[in-house]
Amino acid sequence: PEGPARTYLEGLNPEQRAAVEATEGPVLVLAGAGTGKTRVLTTRLAHILATGRARPWELLVVTFTNKAAREMRERITHIIGDEAEGLRWLGTFHSVAAQILRRHAELVGLKSSYTIIDTDDQERLLKQLIEAADIDAKRWTPRALAGLIDTWKNRGWTPDRVPQSEAGEFANGRGITLYRQYQERLRILNACDFGDLLLHNITIFTANPDVLADFQRRFQYVMVDEYQDTNVAQYLWLRLLAQGRQNVCCVGDDDQSIYGWRGAEVDNILRFERDFPGAKVIKLERNYRSTEHILAAASGLIDANKSRLGKTLWTEASGGEKVKVSGVWDGEAESRMVADEIEKAKRAGRKYSHMAILVRASFQMRAFEERFVMLQIPYKVVGGPRFFERAEIRDAHAYLRLIQSPDDDLAFERIVNTPKRGIGDTSVQKLLQIARLEGISTVEAARVIIGGDDLPARTRTALSNFLRDLDRWRALAATTPHQRVMEAVLEESGYTDALRLDKGPTSQTRLENLKELVQSMSAFDTLEGYLEHVSLVMDLDKGAGDDAVWIMTLHSAKGLEFPLVFLPGWEEGVFPSQRSMDDKGEKGLEEERRLAYVGITRAREEARISFVANRQVYGRWTSQLPSRFVDELPLAHVDAASETGYYGGGPGMQQTVSSRWDDPGTSTFTAGSYDSPGWKRAQERTAYSEKGGFSERGSTWRSGGSAARSAPIEGE
Ligand code: ATP
Ligand code: MG
Numbered sequence: 001p002e003g004p005a006r007t008y009l010e011g012l013n014p015e016q017r018a019a020v021e022a023t024e025g026p027v028l029v030l031a032g033a034g035t036g037k038t039r040v041l042t043t044r045l046a047h048i049l050a051t052g053r054a055r056p057w058e059l060l061v062v063t064f065t066n067k068a069a070r071e072m073r074e075r076i077t078h079i080i081g082d083e084a085e086g087l088r089w090l091g092t093f094h095s096v097a098a099q100i101l102r103r104h105a106e107l108v109g110l111k112s113s114y115t116i117i118d119t120d121d122q123e124r125l126l127k128q129l130i131e132a133a134d135i136d137a138k139r140w141t142p143r144a145l146a147g148l149i150d151t152w153k154n155r156g157w158t159p160d161r162v163p164q165s166e167a168g169e170f171a172n173g174r175g176i177t178l179y180r181q182y183q184e185r186l187r188i189l190n191a192c193d194f195g196d197l198l199l200h201n202i203t204i205f206t207a208n209p210d211v212l213a214d215f216q217r218r219f220q221y222v223m224v225d226e227y228q229d230t231n232v233a234q235y236l237w238l239r240l241l242a243q244g245r246q247n248v249c250c251v252g253d254d255d256q257s258i259y260g261w262r263g264a265e266v267d268n269i270l271r272f273e274r275d276f277p278g279a280k281v282i283k284l285e286r287n288y289r290s291t292e293h294i295l296a297a298a299s300g301l302i303d304a305n306k307s308r309l310g311k312t313l314w315t316e317a318s319g320g321e322k323v324k325v326s327g328v329w330d331g332e333a334e335s336r337m338v339a340d341e342i343e344k345a346k347r348a349g350r351k352y353s354h355m356a357i358l359v360r361a362s363f364q365m366r367a368f369e370e371r372f373v374m375l376q377i378p379y380k381v382v383g384g385p386r387f388f389e390r391a392e393i394r395d396a397h398a399y400l401r402l403i404q405s406p407d408d409d410l411a412f413e414r415i416v417n418t419p420k421r422g423i424g425d426t427s428v429q430k431l432l433q434i435a436r437l438e439g440i441s442t443v444e445a446a447r448v449i450i451g452g453d454d455l456p457a458r459t460r461t462a463l464s465n466f467l468r469d470l471d472r473w474r475a476l477a478a479t480t481p482h483q484r485v486m487e488a489v490l491e492e493s494g495y496t497d498a499l500r501l502d503k504g505p506t507s508q509t510r511l512e513n514l515k516e517l518v519q520s521m522s523a524f525d526t527l528e529g530y531l532e533h534v535s536l537v538m539d540l541d542k543g544a545g546d547d548a549v550w551i552m553t554l555h556s557a558k559g560l561e562f563p564l565v566f567l568p569g570w571e572e573g574v575f576p577s578q579r580s581m582d583d584k585g586e587k588g589l590e591e592e593r594r595l596a597y598v599g600i601t602r603a604r605e606e607a608r609i610s611f612v613a614n615r616q617v618y619g620r621w622t623s624q625l626p627s628r629f630v631d632e633l634p635l636a637h638v639d640a641a642s643e644t645g646y647y648g649g650g651p652g653m654q655q656t657v658s659s660r661w662d663d664p665g666t667s668t669f670t671a672g673s674y675d676s677p678g679w680k681r682a683q684e685r686t687a688y689s690e691k692g693g694f695s696e697r698g699s700t701w702r703s704g705g706s707a708a709r710s711a712p713i714e715g716e
Contacts (some may be wrong), residue, residue: 008046008079012036019249019282020044023053024220026242026276029251030269032313033601034289034297037251038559041225042072044249046079054220056086060241062093064226068559069095072225089219091232097197100204100215107208108187108200115191122146122193129181132232133174140171143504148175149182154235156202159183184611193441198233205240216244226559227252228269229259235268239275246276254309255302258595260587269309287313289561291320293637294607298600300634305590323600323607325630327571327642330614330621332523335367338566339375341608345564352378356550356562358599360575362387362509363516364568365551370400370520372549382552388534392499393512393517399489400482401472402529407441416446419498422462427455443467469493482530485519504618508579519616554599565603570611570627574613596629609633613644 010018019029019040031037045061048054063069069091077084089096098116105112117125126142126149134266148170152162159180167173186192192200205212222228222242227250230238242248254269273279287295295315302308302625328334342355357368366387372379394417398411413432417423434454435445449455450464477485490496496514499507524530550562569575576592584591600607611626 002138003108003115006050008043008049008050010044012040013284015282015284015286015288016040016043019251019284020047022249022280022282023048024247026246026272027229027249028269028272028279028280028281029249029284030253030281030309030311031251032253032287032311033256033286033598034218034287034295034561035284036286036288037071037253037284038068038225038282041223041249041251042075043079045072045223048221049076049080049083056083057088058218058220059087059089060095060096060219060222061087061090062222062224062238063090064092064229064558066092066095068225079672093230093237094194094197097201097237101192101197101200104204104208104211105200107204107211110187110192110200113190115189116197116291117186117189117191117193119146121191125185126178126182129178129185130171133171133178133181135171135174138501141502141504143502143507145170145175145178147504150195152179154231154233156199156236158199158203170566195233198237202233202236202240205237209470212240213244215241220245220247222248224248224250224661225252226256228254228257229558230268231259232268235271242276255305255311255594256558256598258558258591258598260584283311285312287315289604290315290601291317291605293320293322294600294603294605297607297637298597298632300637301600301629301632302593302597304591304632307590321606322637322639323609323633324610324639325611325633325641327611327613327626327644329644330612331616332369333643334568334610334612335371337610338368338568338608339371339377341566343375346377350564352547352549354415354534354563355566356552356557356560356564356602357566357568358552358554358557358602360554360569360577360595361512362390362513362553364574366513366516366520368551368568378548379551380548382550382556387516389509390513394514395495396486396490396514396517397531399473399493400486400527400531401469402443403477403485403489406443406470406474409435412441412443412446415493416463416466419494421494423459423466427459427463430454477527481522482524482527483518485527486518486521487595490518497632522531522616543555554595557602558598561602561604563604564606565599567599567607567609568611570596570609570616570630571624572627573624574615575627575629593629594630 009020012020013036016036016039019027020043023044027097029037029040038048041061045059049056061069061072062074073084073087076087089099090469091099101108101110101114102112105114123142123146126145127137130137130140130145148168152166157166159176162179165177168175171178183196186196205215208345219241222238222245225532229252238248243663250272252269252528273281290298292315295313299313325706326337328337342352345355346352357365359365365381369379369381369387371377381387386559388397395415398408398414401408401411402415413428416428416431431442431445431449434440434449435442438445438448440448446463446467450460450467455463473485473489473492476488480488499511499514521530524533575596580588582590600609609630611630612624615622615624616622
């Protein structure tokens, strides 16, 4: 039976409608950003249900995040009503795989009550195994092994399947053995990690054809959003489940593939047509999200990528604002400019929640967060703690607090064994006990205990070394600028070394955050002043209501849209990130460019890109070059302005413009050629530094050190 009034089909363009109505057989929708891929998927789902082709629990629908799954459920409820509640198999790859594993856990030696362990537990377990194997856990860290195992799992490899050639360097090739032991331990613990969810599913399906057949019959229709970011394991899983009925619809955009580091493979897109012969490939070319200039700027940028399938995009939303590209002096000026524009937009009637700041790396968030707190602009940080709530920042602050007030017990307890210095939980418990009995602070108790024999000699030595370090840093603080003290503490305590040795996925980010922290301290005259500021920020930070500006990384912005989008930090080394270029060369650069494309195409009405001429890194000012992505934006669609007189890489771009940001008009360029080869950049960089900046202000700011913070801060 064809359902009642199918109003949900109205408003779709012919291609979209074709994708919705092509319910039988394999379908691949390959289309650019904002062309309605997600909308097609949602409508298709509603259509299948409304026309009685299947029941809700016979649909397998995979989205990239839980948030996306929730939103899809809401939209479908909107179209078809309560029946949407029966969509039991709508979720992320992981959540669906976890459900399947619950039903058949015994087939991989688990009970259905199995637990999913988090990365902390995972590392603890791996550490035991590494140590038991007499491998130096400092050199070969649990985190590195966890990363390696994850890579293998993403490729669909159980321990027996890892090719010897892929064993990796870890402990001279002993990674595979440790992997096998780890899986055995997990089984005994009735546990699995995230990567196991899919891998166990695949094992179950391949070893038990009857179970697979059962699921293949159940899932009448299979649908996948953000298909370009599936990894091999996800693809194998999908192929197994969809190969029965072949009613599979995947939507994606090769230009938005941004998870290469997690093992995602664009090749899966090409593989689809091979694995599902006769697949219908549908292209959507009309973009419904963005205005002409935004779309043209994004398309021009992504054109610079060589490895892409290529596509056309157009929009009827002509006109609108050009993409605004602004160069300013430094990070401080950048956050000030963005905050000003947010306030202006708010006064003009825009909601805060219609604005988003999308950054490449989390360290960039700090400057915006602080400015927002000061101006009382409500904001929300997506996908992670706010800057000052991050573990590494709290650790660093604990050191500072302890330097400032020696009896700060909470701070002491936080860092007495961070980084690890051989003062375990039992010793700390003993300290606390003494402190309680004697009515003294824990730090004092530590001084008492090192003179006695309550603790093993080794622990006492460690403790007394730590106390000595604290005294030394305290003495240093009396004579040295506080951000130098912070640097010394992070180095001498072994904190940064521990992170550097750590090859895990977050250690680099944490190092960057610490650098950013040191940098931000220079704005305060005293350590007390700084710490007071932090407690203030932490306090004000709490509870933004529903109308708040979004701050998130570009990665977590995938699939979302906002009327006004800010894209700060478009500088070489920041974006494209140095690391991705170093690690993966041209491939890495192309992935960064796709990320830039994702960023711009999140904007519906306005996109604002910015870059700075000077950034303070670890207390030192470095001159920054505008990102090559700035050069690659087609000029006809950007409105370029620069406070520093420095814009793209082309010749003639270095002229000094004395205008300030708030003198509109004089600072706008019409520029010549923007496509400068790399060697020209290098030359320009030298020219730029030799001049010592373009104005008095520039040269003062470049001088480095704590006194450098002499530039006037307007409006404070
Ligand atoms: P991305 O690649 O960023 O994930 P997408 O291709 O999934 O984008 P959608 O998010 O589905 O695109 O759609 C983009 C915007 O265009 C949404 O606001 C959506 O409601 C709107 N849209 C899509 N199709 C139509 C249509 N036929 N008529 C009007 N609006 C549409
Ligand atoms: Mg989408």
